[in-house]
Amino acid sequence: MSPWVVGPFLVTAVFTAATCFQPRALEWTAGRQTDHLLQVLLGDGRKILANHMFVQADVYFHSGYYPSVFDQKHAPKDASHMTDGEAESGHVHSEACDHGTEAHVHTAECDHGDEAHVHTAECDHGEEGHVHTEACGHDHGAADPEDEHMKAMAFLREPRDWIEAFGRRFMVTEHKHLAGGTEREMLPFLKLSAQMDPHRIETYTVAAYWLRRTLGRVDEAEEFLRAGLKANPQSYEILFELGRLYYENRQDLQRAGNLWRAALDRWNRQELAKEKPDLFALDEIAVRLSRVAEEQGNRDEAIHWLQLVLEKDASPSPEAIRAQIERLRAAPRDPK
């Protein structure tokens, strides 16, 4: 038979077979979730890749200064340093407390508890880290999270031989965080990490933090957080971050309050029964709810949220919380 006959015949047969089987093939997969191509290809291995992508974002955050697998004991244990304006324990936020881009910029009213240092009115903080002044009432014996992080990341020991010493001249040996808008360089890895593992909550909160705080991409941050919330509807962390977006960027107290209440509700459902609940998150949520209530003129509610923090022993600096309650009680009532 001529190939000119056989060829078109085979093409026709294949096309016909494809049209017959395609609807059936769709039925076979109808019960399954329509996943992203990478998810289908990689299966559960994508979680490992997602973690790797997140670590890669951290490597970028440190401008390439990062411990290798042979220095893992010096690798950062969590991602709190990636949003280091946030995770300082003992921080009681008040209306006058202003946070800068990377490190905190503290103002007169900014009060910190025992575990972090206690800042006073004269305390001056620079861009890259703390600038201590004479009037700065820090307890210098206490650990500063930024200093702790710098210490923890000092993984380069004295070179043992000339090969190591000479090799250092080519390596990135300066511990420097991304700043001044270059934080955007982390975003591709955070987005990829979220695509690989949509249930990795930290990815959404870290990416949203940088998007809204330093890059001015509030809409993108909200969109990303909402995508995260869709994949993780029970996440109090994402709801909390979304609340912060409405509070800090959109100045929408009502929505922020609602979101934080929803976050608290999720927290109660998930954490309350646990042996070691995430008290840091409770502290963050309740203190912010108190702030919203105070700003809305609802002083009793503000005190109620702070009392909840004391009740659950959630704050590392209960004295500061008590002082805040006293301040609220002592403040003159609004004639309204």
Place this chain on the structure above:
Amino acid sequence: MRTIFALAGIVIKELYRRKDFYVLFVVTALITVMMASVNFFNEDKIVRYLKDITLLLIWVSSLVIAIGTTARQIPAERESRTIFPLLAKPVSRWQVVAGKFLGCWLACGVALAVFYLFFGVVSGAKAGSLPVLQYVQAFWLQWAMLAIVVGMVLLGSVLFSAPSANATICLVIIAGIFLLGGHLHKLAGSQPPVMASILTILYFLVPHLEWFYASRERLVFEQDLIAWTDCGLASLYVAAYVALFLFLTWVVFRRRILTTN
């Protein structure tokens, strides 16, 4: 010297006659352009991930070109029996070794220059700036590193029977050096005495290619220039290893009885 350059010229011509370079370049270009077009949160100034991926592809491609081109040089001459008229010219065996090395290294340089030109255009267009000195330094350090690779593979081509075996073994050794070369002494610390001694000897013996790879990271993370004196010292380090590999290649090759089998 003229003989060595003539031999080197033949190797360079071979590079542009073969399809390896074109395939690798097109693949690199395609992946780079595809990655450059991805939108991340509407931020169009994100460039480091692109530099990272492109430079990784350039490193892999240049290693494949260096190993592939060098591994087949002497075996191919033997197989096609062109080695006999070549040595009868008269061309001495050390000239063959030197000519092959120079040709492979220059061919790698030409390929690398094209890759870096492309890389400079893409990252310069995306970032809006082009730190030329950093690029020149990274190019030089990578090309210098390839000299060690070429020397090592050339030695392998007179030791191993087949180019494929040579290429595979060299690739494994080179990958091993990149991954572990700088950490062998750390590993030695946690090993029993005999293993610790072996690892320590290896640490001082192997060429530390990972130094040169670090220049890639410096370019990605927009770090300051490496001191030129350090680049000069690294070049001397390369020259020493190349001399050693070429000497060993010549020692093995001059004693080798050449047959067509």
